[in-house]
Amino acid sequence: MDENETLNQMLSEVLRRVKPSEDERRKVSEIVRKVINKALEKSKELHVEAEVEVEGSIAKDTWLSGDRDIDIFIKLPIKLGIEGLRTIGLEIAKAAAGENWVESYAEHPYVEAKIDGYRVDIVPCLKVDRPDVRLTAVDRTPFHTKYVLGKLDERAKDEVRLLKRFMKGIDVYGAELKVGGFSGYLVELLIIRYGSFLNVVKEASSWRERHVIDIEGYYSDPNQVLTLFKEPLVVIDPVDRRRNVAAALTAEKYCEFISACRAFLRKPSMKFFFPDGIRPLAFNEVISDLKRREASLLVLYSRCPKLPIEVLWGQLNRSLLGIRKLLENEGFNVLSCKAMSDESSYVALVYELDKMELNRTFIHKGPPVHMPEDEERFLLKYRDGKDVATGPWIEGRRWVIMLFRKQTNVKQILLEKLFKASLGKYFADEFKRSGRIYVNEEVREVYDKHEDFKMSLTRFLRKKPLWMS
Numbered sequence: 001m002d003e004n005e006t007l008n009q010m011l012s013e014v015l016r017r018v019k020p021s022e023d024e025r026r027k028v029s030e031i032v033r034k035v036i037n038k039a040l041e042k043s044k045e046l047h048v049e050a051e052v053e054v055e056g057s058i059a060k061d062t063w064l065s066g067d068r069d070i071d072i073f074i075k076l077p078i079k080l081g082i083e084g085l086r087t088i089g090l091e092i093a094k095a096a097a098g099e100n101w102v103e104s105y106a107e108h109p110y111v112e113a114k115i116d117g118y119r120v121d122i123v124p125c126l127k128v129d130r131p132d133v134r135l136t137a138v139d140r141t142p143f144h145t146k147y148v149l150g151k152l153d154e155r156a157k158d159e160v161r162l163l164k165r166f167m168k169g170i171d172v173y174g175a176e177l178k179v180g181g182f183s184g185y186l187v188e189l190l191i192i193r194y195g196s197f198l199n200v201v202k203e204a205s206s207w208r209e210r211h212v213i214d215i216e217g218y219y220s221d222p223n224q225v226l227t228l229f230k231e232p233l234v235v236i237d238p239v240d241r242r243r244n245v246a247a248a249l250t251a252e253k254y255c256e257f258i259s260a261c262r263a264f265l266r267k268p269s270m271k272f273f274f275p276d277g278i279r280p281l282a283f284n285e286v287i288s289d290l291k292r293r294e295a296s297l298l299v300l301y302s303r304c305p306k307l308p309i310e311v312l313w314g315q316l317n318r319s320l321l322g323i324r325k326l327l328e329n330e331g332f333n334v335l336s337c338k339a340m341s342d343e344s345s346y347v348a349l350v351y352e353l354d355k356m357e358l359n360r361t362f363i364h365k366g367p368p369v370h371m372p373e374d375e376e377r378f379l380l381k382y383r384d385g386k387d388v389a390t391g392p393w394i395e396g397r398r399w400v401i402m403l404f405r406k407q408t409n410v411k412q413i414l415l416e417k418l419f420k421a422s423l424g425k426y427f428a429d430e431f432k433r434s435g436r437i438y439v440n441e442e443v444r445e446v447y448d449k450h451e452d453f454k455m456s457l458t459r460f461l462r463k464k465p466l467w468m469s
Contacts, residue, residue, distance in 0.1 A: 042095035051075040062160040075127040089124025131239045143239040162197035169273040170260040172253045177313035180250035205261040275466035280454040298351040302435040315424030322422030342452040358408040366399030
């Protein structure tokens, strides 16, 4: 059996595993029908001419077996405006959801419902004639569905499934802030552009630092696109030339995808689609691993603020970077860091440092000698200061001085200065109420409490992508 035949057999087996069964399809259809009927009943009761449709991968038939997300849109007359979405639209969505729902918020409120084991997002939007006259971001979604359905035949839909499963296997799928990866719509556009899973992998393996895809040819010059959009991958939305479909894709996930594509072409394997699971480390293994590489662990932990998921991760990502900057400004070497949360009970900002204690002294750079006024202020400030260890003296062209630190311990520094860092407001408020700072062995208290944290920390310490096992 040659390599191509072996590869085709592998892809056929992947497709067999990811294509929804007839039972799944019937179940999803039943849920969709019930929600749509309830929404239409409520619309009629409120005397509103609404159209209710399923959108997303369910509508386009590009979903994977086991997917538990359904998107249903309530298209309201444009005359109702944004305020109508927030009032009438939300009232219809709640009625359609039944009993087990929560109100969430993107640009405007929508409803997340749990129905028979599925998460159903019921989203009010405005019925617009063209995507370029939309009033909210979700108004263009029905145009995405129509565009994709007009471009994908049954074979191409299966190619989308293969690419989605590949991206899930290498952990680059999902445009939400928690992941920063490829959206389902972006995957569909890649198949529309390149024709098949294997063609996408081959093309992506040679993508450079910034790559442009313009399926409809809106821009004659790719350099013009690169001046308009700054992201690592630019995919012009076929229904809205002003939008980059890949705007949420981070540089890390972009590069992980490229590297995984190269590795797959070198040696195709099922592990790219279905990687082996990893065993959570025992806590003594965590400590042993840190000691082996002479590193230390710092965890800022609190209860999870009650926020919409995207708002939560925006808060965590901002706070993660704000605290990293604070630590580095204080003189710590941050080896790596990551935000973690189960999105319901806890949040944790995790930092791997080379040490928890700074040297007692540090060098502080003063002004260049050729700036006499700044020189005078510097020398007056530090002439007899109690924080001065030695100096000042001239090094190269500028004054420098050696000072004593007021605090050297990372925990004590954070206790004093944490809220001077650039933090997300909601994270800061919750941390004031329930936050704790743990270092090294102290982290056991959190580790033993949350299975989700145990797995997240194991992967954080492992770092190597699963497909590189």
